[in-house]
Amino acid sequence: MILDSKIPDGPLESKWTKYKSTVPLVSPANKRKLEIIVVGTGLAGASAASSLAEMGYQVKSFCFQDSPRRAHSIAAQGGINAAKNYQNDGDSVYRLFYDTIKGGDYRSREANVYRLAEVSASIIDQCVAQGVPFAREYGGTLDNRSFGGVQVSRTFYARGQTGQQLLLGAYSALSRQISKGNVKMYNRHEMVDIVKIDGKARGVIVRNLLTGEFNRHFGHAVVLATGGYGNVYYLSTNAMGSNVTAAWKAYKKGAAFSNPCFTQIHPTCIPVSGEYQSKLTLMSESLRNDGRIWVPKKKGDNRSPNEIPEEERDYYLERRYPAFGNLVPRDVASRAAKERCDEGYGVGETGLAVYLDFENAINRLGKDIVSARYGNLFAMYDKITGDDPYSTPMRIFPAVHYTMGGLWVDYDLMTTVPGLYAIGECNFSDHGANRLGASALMQGLADGYFVLPYTIGKYLSQDIRTTPIKTDHEAFVEAENDAKERNKKLLNNNGNRSVESFHRDLGKIVWDYCGMSRNESSLVTAIEDIKQLREKFWKDVKVLGDEKSYNPELDKAGRVADFFELGELMMRDALERNESCGGHFREEYQTKEGEALRDDEEYTFASTWEFKGVNHPPILHKEDLDFKTVHPTQRSYK
Amino acid sequence: MSGLDLTLKIWRQKSSVDNGGFETYDVKGLNSHMSFLEMMDVLNEQLVTQNKEPVAFDHDCREGICGMCSMVINGRPHGPLKGTTTCQLHMRHFNNGDIITIEPWRAKAFPVIKDLVVDRSSFDRIIQSGGYISVNTGSAPDGNAIPIPKDIAEEAFDAAACIGCGACVATCKNASASLFVSAKVSQLSLLPQGQPERKERVNKMVAQMDSEGFGHCTNTGACEVECPKEISIEYIRKMNLDYNVNNIKS
Structure with missing residues (x-):
């Protein structure tokens, strides 16, 4: 396998402009003949499908939810970054690029990140034009706020529901194209395999989740916009249905997978409260603009927080990182919370929580302003925990939130399988080892609205003579049969344990050994543990119901089966990377102060894995990252 | 935080063309911090161990924003709390011994697909x-x-x-x-x-x-x-x- 990132020549600032002006185009007459499959309807998928359809391509779009509007992008709360410099605080494309590279702990590609920063401003324009009701100033202009890891205000937001509003914008654009007949939409359909013919991606096998039927679909190109794999941990802030299956099938069909161990643990989530828990809920990073994080100075202090006087509180982020304070990046904030709890200073019933306190903000701004900024988040917290954050501090703890790793893509966002693209969270492209807040929405929409529509033309311009391949081709038949076999196996297993119980056990292994900190010996053990649990799963899982009707248990079983294989790859990747960077913290590699210790000599590369069979170790390929503009230094937020 | 024992009367319907009906289930020892859907998860795991098909219901984000969850609880869509989706409703709002009736959305334009799932x-x-x-x-x-x-x-x-x-x-x-x-x-x-x-x-x-x-x-x-x-x-x-x-x- 050769990893050619296809980064255009020339200075960083002009690569994308030059690319756009010289990339081969497809004529309108030919676009009409070209079919593109887009899997997933989150920000990346919906924006790509609608933009490609507007351009004249024939698009088929798939989602497993009952409507494209439900994709998990909808749950993003805080905001979307853009280098508009509307606040006149010194922001620029370069600064957004620099913050993102630094925030990612120097493990992402300069050219891709620069392009992301460059197109960020157009995203805001596009969304405003669609009717997205962003927050405004009294003069009618757009408002901004700050997010972690930066010193400017470049985050655009729509109360605490920015993801919802942006997704509904993209969904409305998609709906318009559906009504025009340019996009054929398939709800409640899950992609179960990629079809490759002569080495190129030529279609997908999907399963209609309502009828259990398998269908074959041809495409001149296939775009995956299927999100992240955080649910491998069982408990995460992802939606219950979020899964790795589409990306994993692509991996097994030859698309390389990069940096699987780079996962983001978000510092401010509602803590776990019991064994029955099915998911974790995020409290937006925007809260750290006004909330202060602290624990008692005394170990095991079980007074109620309001009884602990100011001088007996340890505002540990302000103490350790005076320059950024409570707004340090997510990986730093999460590790600091873990450190305090591990040392015995944690609060709440389990001792696995820290306080996020708004008392100062309420005194300074008044309850009304705090409520206008965060009211919906406070209400959500109250509903879940039964506590009122206006009168008592929130209790928070880190939780799995986002996965930086994903399918390897080149500058064109194409995977190592020609004609197969990956956009949004399911690729590995822009966030390195740690993503900055409000950058996931930016990347999803950048890929879908402004990058893929250009880059896909480069491939398709060479494909205008290919007439649609009939889906009775043996590659389609074979892929469909494989998928059917797998379902039969799951349904006829006659085991004793529910899918859910296996998923919970897998999640515990991945969280314990590949969560906020990792070390060599436990990773080695965990790889064996996962293999054994996987074998047990296939022997002992029980899936009821039948294959010919709506059967959510069967859908879940297929997804969990793929999480087992992914979990193992994550461990291997974490074991291979003998350094600490971003979300990947190896206990053996830390500074005296407990900060992550990178090894730029040995590890300035993207670990990129090639599938070699379920029972064979994958092959590691390294894409060296070449820093020509930014010089990697130890990240300091002090 | 004592255990909560409940009786659930749930609408079961195999498909859009079948006639549905209520089935009664008992769930015991629930934690009152659970969400309503987590209570349904507990029921479904119980059903799997009894070789009964789990209750199909729509849900996804479980944080009140995707709009997928949809249950009529004791005659009210999303249950008794104001401004709350089913997934954000917690069991602390119910009492030990309660009988809870759970039905799908009912409307001509929302045909039932299965159990509590509608189109x-x-x-x-x-x-x-x-x-x-x-x-x-x-x-x-x-x-x-x-x-x-x-x-x-x-x-x-x-x-x-x-x-x-x-x-x-x-x-x-x-x-x-x-x-x-x-x-x-x-x-x-x-x-x-x-x-x-x-x-x-x-x-x-x-x-x-x-x-x-x-x-x-x-x-x-x-x-x-x-x-x-x-x-x-x-x-x-x-x-x-x-x-x-x-x-x-x-």
Whole structure:
């Protein structure tokens, strides 16, 4: 396998402009003949499908939810970054690029990140034009706020529901194209395999989740916009249905997978409260603009927080990182919370929580302003925990939130399988080892609205003579049969344990050994543990119901089966990377102060894995990252 | 935090063509911090161990924003709490020994697929009929080129907060979709960007709503009470005004 990132020549600032002006185009007459499959309807998928359809391509779009509007992008709360410099605080494309590279702990590609920063401003324009009701100033202009890891205000937001509003914008654009007949939409359909013919991606096998039927679909190109794999941990802030299956099938069909161990643990989530828990809920990073994080100075202090006087509180982020304070990046904030709890200073019933306190903000701004900024988040917290954050501090703890790793893509966002693209969270492209807040929405929409529509033309311009391949081709038949076999196996297993119980056990292994900190010996053990649990799963899982009707248990079983294989790859990747960077913290590699210790000599590369069979170790390929503009230094937020 | 024992009467229906009926299940020793859907997870794991098929229900984000969860709990869409989706309802609001009745959304335009799962694609078709601003990618002016007064932006946001769950339809005696449709119509008609297509949009969306088999609005106001995002019935007035002004003139 050769990893050619296809980064255009020339200075960083002009690569994308030059690319756009010289990339081969497809004529309108030919676009009409070209079919593109887009899997997933989150920000990346919906924006790509609608933009490609507007351009004249024939698009088929798939989602497993009952409507494209439900994709998990909808749950993003805080905001979307853009280098508009509307606040006149010194922001620029370069600064957004620099913050993102630094925030990612120097493990992402300069050219891709620069392009992301460059197109960020157009995203805001596009969304405003669609009717997205962003927050405004009294003069009618757009408002901004700050997010972690930066010193400017470049985050655009729509109360605490920015993801919802942006997704509904993209969904409305998609709906318009559906009504025009340019996009054929398939709800409640899950992609179960990629079809490759002569080495190129030529279609997908999907399963209609309502009828259990398998269908074959041809495409001149296939775009995956299927999100992240955080649910491998069982408990995460992802939606219950979020899964790795589409990306994993692509991996097994030859698309390389990069940096699987780079996962983001978000510092401010509602803590776990019991064994029955099915998911974790995020409290937006925007809260750290006004909330202060602290624990008692005394170990095991079980007074109620309001009884602990100011001088007996340890505002540990302000103490350790005076320059950024409570707004340090997510990986730093999460590790600091873990450190305090591990040392015995944690609060709440389990001792696995820290306080996020708004008392100062309420005194300074008044309850009304705090409520206008965060009211919906406070209400959500109250509903879940039964506590009122206006009168008592929130209790928070880190939780799995986002996965930086994903399918390897080149500058064109194409995977190592020609004609197969990956956009949004399911690729590995822009966030390195740690993503900055409000950058996931930016990347999803950048890929879908402004990058893929250009880059896909480069491939398709060479494909205008290919007439649609009939889906009775043996590659389609074979892929469909494989998928059917797998379902039969799951349904006829006659085991004793529910899918859910296996998923919970897998999640515990991945969280314990590949969560906020990792070390060599436990990773080695965990790889064996996962293999054994996987074998047990296939022997002992029980899936009821039948294959010919709506059967959510069967859908879940297929997804969990793929999480087992992914979990193992994550461990291997974490074991291979003998350094600490971003979300990947190896206990053996830390500074005296407990900060992550990178090894730029040995590890300035993207670990990129090639599938070699379920029972064979994958092959590691390294894409060296070449820093020509930014010089990697130890990240300091002090 | 003592254990909670409950009796659940749940609507079971194999498919859209079958006649459904209530089945009764007991669940014991629940933690009151659980969410309602986590209680359903417990029931389903119990059913699997008894070799009974789990209850199918729609759910995804479990944080009150995707709009997928949809249960009528003791006769009320999303249950007893104001401004709350089913997934955000917690068991601390129930008492030991309670009998809870759980049904799907019921409306002609939302046929039952299985158990508690219904088909809400009619909502998608209403949006497809005109619930958008026609702007192609790349043709937008600068975001600050269109100043929008803060109060107008806020009002548009209040309408845009709709999660498309369908509780308004489920609670309405006429199974009207007026609150859902008016929320989208109003969001876009309040904003300057939405003006060029304002007339056409409301006409098309209302026509689509009617053709899907939703009933008429008779101003009962139940929709506003049950809406988990507390969207105001005032938007229905706005929509009707727009619609009537259009159609009186023409």
